[in-house]
Amino acid sequence: MKQLLLKLDTDRPQTLDSFIVGQHAELVALLQLFQKRQPGSFGERAAYIWGEHGAGKTHLLRALQTGSATRCLNPAAALADFEYGPECDLYVLDDCSELDADQQIAAFNLYNQIKEQGGFFVAAGTLPPAQLGVREDLRTRLGWGLIYQLRDLTDQEKIAALDSAAAARGVTIPPDVLPYLITHFQRDMPALSGMLNALINLSLEMKRPITLPFLREAMNKQTAQQITKTQAGNE
Numbered sequence: 001m002k003q004l005l006l007k008l009d010t011d012r013p014q015t016l017d018s019f020i021v022g023q024h025a026e027l028v029a030l031l032q033l034f035q036k037r038q039p040g041s042f043g044e045r046a047a048y049i050w051g052e053h054g055a056g057k058t059h060l061l062r063a064l065q066t067g068s069a070t071r072c073l074n075p076a077a078a079l080a081d082f083e084y085g086p087e088c089d090l091y092v093l094d095d096c097s098e099l100d101a102d103q104q105i106a107a108f109n110l111y112n113q114i115k116e117q118g119g120f121f122v123a124a125g126t127l128p129p130a131q132l133g134v135r136e137d138l139r140t141r142l143g144w145g146l147i148y149q150l151r152d153l154t155d156q157e158k159i160a161a162l163d164s165a166a167a168a169r170g171v172t173i174p175p176d177v178l179p180y181l182i183t184h185f186q187r188d189m190p191a192l193s194g195m196l197n198a199l200i201n202l203s204l205e206m207k208r209p210i211t212l213p214f215l216r217e218a219m220n221k222q223t224a225q226q227i228t229k230t231q232a233g234n235e
Contacts, residue, residue: 014062019056019060020056020153020157020161022157024148027049030044031060031063031122035064035066037089039120044145045114045119046111046120046145047122047148048122048123048128048143049122050124050150051151051152052126052150053126054190055151055152055188056150058094058124060122064092065092070091071088071091072092073091074095074098084110084113089120090122091119091120091122092122092124093107094123094124095124096132096138097132097133099134104135111142112141128147128149129143130143155182158178158187158189159178162178162181162193165196166196176212177211180216181195181219185219199215199218202218
């Protein structure tokens with residue numbers, strides 16, 4: 001019998017339109033303006049987004065990464081990447097709390113230059129600026145713009161979003177499947193969306209309808225694959 005692997009689809013293109021807005025309509029509207037290089041209602045050109053892992057911070061930053069006039073920075077970036085370039089007018093910085101000492105200095109200088117040149121800047125972290133463990137001058141700069149906390153979706157919002165995603169693929173999910181998924185799997189939306197897409201793909205490949213028992217089988221398969229991967233990494 002052919003061994004079918006459950007491939008979690010977590011690498012789909014991320015856009016502002018595909019972000020589940022929930023309580024964050026104002027933030028998404030602001031980022032849409034930034035994407036068009038238009039300031040906010042009161043001339044804002046900088047924003048800081050914070051929230052727990054899986055809340056959607058990276059999704060939003062990646063959604064802004066369109067075109068050569070945008071530069072994307074994170075702790076893995078080279079120090080030279082933090083140098084201001086006139087060819088870029090939108091800079092996004094992820095995982096601010098993980099920047100090393102030299103990167104923090106470079107990020108501070110970069111922020112000042114972006115402000116002087118009238119560019120746009122969006123940063124993200126797991127804590128609000130005042131609580132970041134970075135140098136004081138950078139912490140102050142990150143707090144100059146608008147600050148938004150990403151709050152987790154309610155269970156009903158998650159179910160509605162997943163159901164809508166399935167419908168977009170022409171798939172109807174039985175009413176008992178998604179409530180089980182969100183209470184027995186990782187609760188962040190990237191993981192839930194990846195599992196749902198994998199479930200749909202597996203259903204199509206095996207020519208089996210999506211049911212609660214089928215979901216349980218798929219989740220057990222995913223767990224077994226994860227254990228195998230972990231064991232292989234420890235060898």
